[in-house]
Amino acid sequence: MDAIFEATIQVLSSDGLLRLNTTRIARRAGVSVGTLYQYFPNKQALLFAVMDQHLAMLADTIEKTCDGNLGATVETLAAAVVKAYLQAKMAQAEISPALYRIASELDARELIDSTVRRSTRAIETALSGASDGRFVDTNLIAQTLTAALYGTVPAFCHKVLSPADGTEAERQLTIMFRSYLVAQQRGIAEIR
Amino acid sequence: MDAIFEATIQVLSSDGLLRLNTTRIARRAGVSVGTLYQYFPNKQALLFAVMDQHLAMLADTIEKTCDGNLGATVETLAAAVVKAYLQAKMAQAEISPALYRIASELDARELIDSTVRRSTRAIETALSGASDGRFVDTNLIAQTLTAALYGTVPAFCHKVLSPADGTEAERQLTIMFRSYLVAQQRGIAEIR
Amino acid sequence: MDAIFEATIQVLSSDGLLRLNTTRIARRAGVSVGTLYQYFPNKQALLFAVMDQHLAMLADTIEKTCDGNLGATVETLAAAVVKAYLQAKMAQAEISPALYRIASELDARELIDSTVRRSTRAIETALSGASDGRFVDTNLIAQTLTAALYGTVPAFCHKVLSPADGTEAERQLTIMFRSYLVAQQRGIAEIR
Amino acid sequence: MDAIFEATIQVLSSDGLLRLNTTRIARRAGVSVGTLYQYFPNKQALLFAVMDQHLAMLADTIEKTCDGNLGATVETLAAAVVKAYLQAKMAQAEISPALYRIASELDARELIDSTVRRSTRAIETALSGASDGRFVDTNLIAQTLTAALYGTVPAFCHKVLSPADGTEAERQLTIMFRSYLVAQQRGIAEIR
């Protein structure tokens, strides 16, 4: 069962999306196709489940980080979120690129949206509760950060996956997010 | 020929990746499968060509924008790049999501990398030549901006595609890039 | 055990021949597949047994009716056989169409032949012992009646299943059989 | 194309319903599966088409015979219909039993009903126009004859298929139908 999850990732990573078929997954998992179909009604459902698990983990990570930084400064928050997200990604380094290949295969739109919405909400809440926070449109800012986070990291992917570059990526993203948030605060100040 | 390109995009948009087969593409293009195979050695090559066209256009856009802003301030540059990239994306609004679906299908890694590299180089050159520029690691900054640009926009995709939200996305991204660049400049100042 | 028989009929009636699989039968019968296979060596044997039961019942019905009408006139006999057969069929109205679907699935040829032979023999005996009987080829006539009986009723099937039409079918078949037998008797008379 | 029709019948006859799969049909027809699927959208459609062809031929036969015997006596009509139907069946001796196996596989109900209805209507018209005809309920009688014809012959099937027995079967059925019709006419006379 978990073996099937694991096998799906492995096959996807090593053989690619085109060679990802139920027989191969089953063989790699050390079971028969029949067994696979006893646990998942069809291929789509399996891929969906794998996606779901990964995305839920990412959203959890961000939520926990945000919850743990209520009352902190926005700079601290930005650093914490970037760090947590990157760590989560790197912990599943092999899975991640594979999943981006699945995502399109069938309608993960809903799934992704829900993950993004959870993260956006968590970040928004954290920004609202920041010790030094004050933003005109907290929701918009949260959306922007989420998009940048979820989008930029995969774009960085091959670089990010090696520890050294991961650290560098974290530094740059943190600087970017921090300066963006500060700019938005200053924006308010300027408006006043 | 261009009809085939066009048809590929259309089929992908309307029927999805799963129903994207050569017969359908040929029919939509108003030619026979045989004809299709006279222009492209195989399906992969066709998809590759379609991808290539789109990515080359994006890289061209960024290069032109960078070339056109040599000597400008980094703030002007940031705004110009964001604006140009978004405009290019929105001009091909229908194509874009379709292509992200293709990208995984076959090894577009190389193709994407080359596009990203072209853009990174162009941005790097522009930053070096900026009237107010001075950065410790211009290349790293250019990489970060490119990743954020190429990654964040698709993540924003469904929002970005409507003109109104497109404008908002542009504003936020511009703010983010500007503040990031300024922060990096200040970083140098602080180091001194 | 009887539950399995019952379940087979039910599944066949409600889900159709294509969805008739051992797992479904077992579940409907409230037992496990394993249990099913402890009573029947394979699916074929199960279907065979179900068929057998039904056909044996039909043959029994005809035999009993024939035995009970030894010495009666051929007209009485004809009426009695038609009535008995129709009653037996209608008593198992739901089963009957289902079984005709099974029949082809596996070699029920032998089974059906044996049933038909039993019925033919019973009818032949009854005709020979009829108070007013005298036929040139009793066996041929018995065969014809059996074929007409076993064949026509299913052909009538959807109509026959409603009581009203059942009565009408009975009337017509009785008339047909009676007049056929009388014609055969008259044939002998004419030959003399 | 006709080769596929032919192959379907052959496979059905020689290998049985259970071994009737598209691959086998294609191979026997001397084409590839792909070709088969270029002419028939799916297996069901193929079987349906084969059924349709056969049933339409039977209904045609009966209609033509009835049309050709307008104004004849009911006795002549009965003999003609039985003869024509048997000839049609025997001409396709191999097909016939095979098709009865298909019939149940999927919803041929409609198809069969339509054939039966066509035949019933033709017989009814012929009875109405018979030179010596006069029946209380022509439709009911036509229905009964159709059911007896369509039902009894297959029940006779293995016997009917050899010429000698075919002749005997024809004699008996003719006697049965003739006497049935005469009995119905007499019924009217008696009522008067």
Next chain:
DNA sequence: GATGAATGAGTGTTCATTCAT
């Protein structure tokens, strides 16, 4: 004796690709 998870051969169907016309 009962269970039901595991098996894997077998099925219907699709689709990239070829090649005779």
Next chain:
DNA sequence: GATGAATGAACACTCATTCAT
């Protein structure tokens, strides 16, 4: 150069049957 019928390998999925518990 254009065509599109033909191909057949490959896939998702089913289900009769087994066997360890």
